[in-house]
Structure formats: structure tokens, C-alpha cells
Amino acid sequence: MANIILLGPPGAGKGTQAKRLEETRGMVQLSTGDMLKEAIAQGTDLGRRVEGIMARGELVTDEIVIGLIEHKMTEGARGGFIFDGFPRTLKQADALAELMARTGSRLDRVIEMQVDDAALVDRITGRFTCGNCGAVYHDRTHPTRVPGICDACGSTDLRRRADDNAETLKTRLMEYYKKTSPLIGYYYAKGLLTSVDGLADVDTVSSAIASVLD
Secondary structure: OEEEEOOOOOOOOOHHHHHHHHHHHOOEEHHHHHHHHHHHHHHHHHHHHHHHHHHHOOOOOOOHHHHHHHHHOOOOOOOOOEEEEOOOHHHHHHHHHHHHHHOOOOOEEEEEEEEEHHHHHHHHHHHEEEEEEEEHHHHHEOOOOOOOEEEOOOOOOOOOOOOOOOOHHHHHHHHHHHHHHHHHHHHHHOEEEEEEOOOOHHHHHHHHHHHHHH
């Protein structure tokens, strides 16, 4: 059992690796976005607060996100928790450390998924998915066998995310480097950081992460 953070810029593959860890190790992914949607759907007091804040176009506070994480952690996880999308700032990292101490938990490892910016832009701008089954493709490295038709389910509903373009990605990368990349030094100083090649193929990245956890 281990509690880990997956750290890396948008498109580094954190979500893909988190899903694999859930399937192979019984870990639970704590995605900030998913937790916010779940709280709203459940109609809890916290969910109603979140819904009101988002309806006004405001940012959800760190206090609320920590509250959501604490609630999820009380449910337990056989293999531990994967923090994905949180913390994003040094202030949030301190808040997470306080939560861990308060709940008698600990953060075991921070895995940085290293990527080259130019290669990352190529990866993201060429990406498209099947709207029916969720299969992921890429114009250059993994196109569909028949253009316009999903290999997995035969659907013609192939989609690109509106923000999967070079300009948007560069803006997101700049935000990451300003606010989140300082966490690399923060966790290195705590002796918790390990880096893996985030641009390797999915199986190779999974193996590298497994060796860190084992």
C-alpha cells in the first residue's frame, strides 16, 4: 500500500498511469476535477458550495479541495491513493502534508513524469479519441487502421478536445512551470522524488513506476 503523487505537465500521461495503478494495485485516483463533479452530483453541503462557486466563475478554494480529499481518504483504499492534479502549488503541498499528519497517513512517493516540451506539443496536438468507447489515437504514432473509424468499436464518432492545440497547450505549460514545477525541488528536498521518462511508451512508463513502488 502506498500514497503517491503523479507530477508532470498537462499531457504527460498521468491519467493513463493512474488508471493502470487502479487496475493493477487497487489504488484509488484522487482527481480534483472528478471529486468536484462527484460532490456536485451527490448534492452534499460541500457539493452545493462547490456548485455555487463554479456557477459564479470563481476558483474553488484549497480548503474545499482538502476537505474533498479528506472525505475520500476516510473511505479507504486497499492499495493507497494517487494524487492527480493536486497539489499544484507549494501552499497546497503544505496543506496536503498537514492533512496527512492529521489523519495519521503519509506520502510515500512523488513520481515526476519528465517530458520534452516539443515532443509533448506533438503528442497532444495529434491526439484524438473515440466518443463512443474512449479509445485514444494519434495522427502520427497511432492512427486508426481505417481513417475515420474506431479500431475498437467501429464508431465514426472520433473527437479532438477543443484545448488540444499548440497555443492552448503552451499557455497550460507556462502555468505549470510557474506554479507547479517548484514542487519538484520541494519533494526532492524531502527525499520523496523519483523521475521517470514520461514520453516512453505506456508499458515502459508503467514498468518504471512499478519498479519505484516495489
